[in-house]
Amino acid sequence: MLDKFGIAKRIAQELRDGYYVNLGIGIPTLVANYVPEGMEVILQSENGLLGIGPFPYADEVDADLINAGKQTVTTTKGSSFFDSAMSFGMIRSGRVDLTVLGAMEVADNGDIANWKIPGKMVKGMGGAMDLVASAKNIIVAMQHVNKAGESKLLAKCTLPITGLGCVEKVVTELGVFDITPEGFRCVEYAPGVTLDYIKEKTLGRLVIADDVKQMVIG
Amino acid sequence: MLNKIVKNADEAIQDISDGAVLMLGGFGLCGIPENCIAALVRKGVKNLTCISNNAGVDDFGIGLMLKTRQVKKMISSYVGENAEFERQLLSGELEVELIPQGTLATRCMAAGYGMPAIFTPAGVGTEVAQGKEVREFNGKQYLLEHAFNADFAIVKAWKGDTHGNLIFRATSRNFNPLMAMAGKITIAEVEELVPAGELDPDMIHTPGIYVNRIFQGVNYEKRIEQVTTRLKD
Numbered sequence: 523m524l525d526k527f528g529i530a531k532r533i534a535q536e537l538r539d540g541y542y543v544n545l546g547i548g549i550p551t552l553v554a555n556y557v558p559e560g561m562e563v564i565l566q567s568e569n570g571l572l573g574i575g576p577f578p579y580a581d582e583v584d585a586d587l588i589n590a591g592k593q594t595v596t597t598t599k600g601s602s603f604f605d606s607a608m609s610f611g612m613i614r615s616g617r618v619d620l621t622v623l624g625a626m627e628v629a630d631n632g633d634i635a636n637w638k639i640p641g642k643m644v645k646g647m648g649g650a651m652d653l654v655a656s657a658k659n660i661i662v663a664m665q666h667v668n669k670a671g672e673s674k675l676l677a678k679c680t681l682p683i684t685g686l687g688c689v690e691k692v693v694t695e696l697g698v699f700d701i702t703p704e705g706f707r708c709v710e711y712a713p714g715v716t717l718d719y720i721k722e723k724t725l726g727r728l729v730i731a732d733d734v735k736q737m738v739i740g
Numbered sequence: 741m742l743n744k745i746v747k748n749a750d751e752a753i754q755d756i757s758d759g760a761v762l763m764l765g766g767f768g769l770c771g772i773p774e775n776c777i778a779a780l781v782r783k784g785v786k787n788l789t790c791i792s793n794n795a796g797v798d799d800f801g802i803g804l805m806l807k808t809r810q811v812k813k814m815i816s817s818y819v820g821e822n823a824e825f826e827r828q829l830l831s832g833e834l835e836v837e838l839i840p841q842g843t844l845a846t847r848c849m850a851a852g853y854g855m856p857a858i859f860t861p862a863g864v865g866t867e868v869a870q871g872k873e874v875r876e877f878n879g880k881q882y883l884l885e886h887a888f889n890a891d892f893a894i895v896k897a898w899k900g901d902t903h904g905n906l907i908f909r910a911t912s913r914n915f916n917p918l919m920a921m922a923g924k925i926t927i928a929e930v931e932e933l934v935p936a937g938e939l940d941p942d943m944i945h946t947p948g949i950y951v952n953r954i955f956q957g958v959n960y961e962k963r964i965e966q967v968t969t970r971l972k973d
């Protein structure tokens with residue numbers, strides 16, 4: 523079974539040289555720490571920055587320079603700043619190659635819910651609805667089950683929807699699942715996890731790929 | 741002769757009255773018009789509608805106006821990190837319209853470009869789409885979203901000149917140039933106000949034609965929500 527760093531490491535294997543990537547808050551942000559050596563990946567922050575650098579040293583902290591999670595960051599060589607309309611312009615027009623975000627629920631047809639729990643939590647959708655409506659390659663990074671032990675991979679989302687049929691792939695502590703017309707297709711399982719356990723913890727339609735294999739995490 | 745200079749925030753906002761619809765620039769606490777928010781709290785205007793990506797935190801930014809119950813309605817994309825906000829929302833004291841961040845930005849942009857509406861795919865099939873026209877283009881569905889209509893836009897820039905030209909710095913640009921274009925009256929507070937001619941015309945983000953009032957702000961706190969650092973090797 524993977525921890526959150528393992529999930530981030532596995533998603534980093536989906537990066538390709540020259541990709542523009544938007545990473546959501548939480549586990550997705552960790553993916554930035556595992557960009558393979560020698561690969562150039564440019565991170566987009568929807569508050570108006572292309573080319574997010576590492577966190578600043580204490581004497582470099584700049585209140586005017588934050589990421590979408592409101593954390594202080596730095597720029598990299600070749601960074602650029604822009605306003606919020608242009609930021610979503612580059613998202614909407616399909617310039618961002620890969621989007622990684624967290625979710626509360628994913629359905630086996632690729633629907634995603636991650637912005638609201640009625641009566642309990644209302645934080646808002648931020649840029650998530652824009653991202654899922656337009657991004658061409660969306661990977662969800664999340665825990666397979668919620669705190670009550672219930673599957674977050676469902677036949678149908680029960681929470682308010684963020685976007686329809688948009689998720690391509692889900693990476694959880696248990697495995698890697700492609701969204702296909704047949705539902706979740708398990709293509710990799712995490713070390714120490716059995717396929718039976720994955721079946722038990724998945725409520726949506728699940729098929730096991732013929733060439734399913736154990737995940738390799740560097 | 742152009743006369744856009746006002747003395748301070750209190751003069752800049754003096755004709756904002758109860759029930760006004762305001763746009764306030766900033767993302768989180770980054771690039772917010774601190775001086776004008778403080779002046780609005782001093783003035784005590786009520787029943788405001790605030791269009792702003794976030795609602796500040798409990799004791800800073802728009803959170804200060806929530807505490808004094810001056811806000812009737814917030815139009816925002818993300819409102820976490822504010823306990824008083826959540827309390828007023830759940831108790832029904834505060835009206836809240838949550839809309840996608842890109843939709844918020846583009847509705848500002850449309851107003852500034854003189855376009856009545858835009859089509860966006862964000863929110864199709866969700867609560868956000870309720871009651872909105874859906875139209876299909878090239879096999880994909882889009883929502884019709886209207887340009888905002890705000891009485892005042894209040895923005896914060898890094899540098900400005902006496903003609904109202906503005907330059908923003910780093911990610912404090914965010915919604916500021918879009919809102920600057922979108923208000924019936926636009927108020928800009930800047931960290932440094934210089935005479936016209938001192939800023940390089942090629943570097944201007946917001947041309948002065950959009951700005952009605954400008955002043956150099958004082959005592960910027962520029963609070964940071966999450967200071968994240970790394971250690972030196």
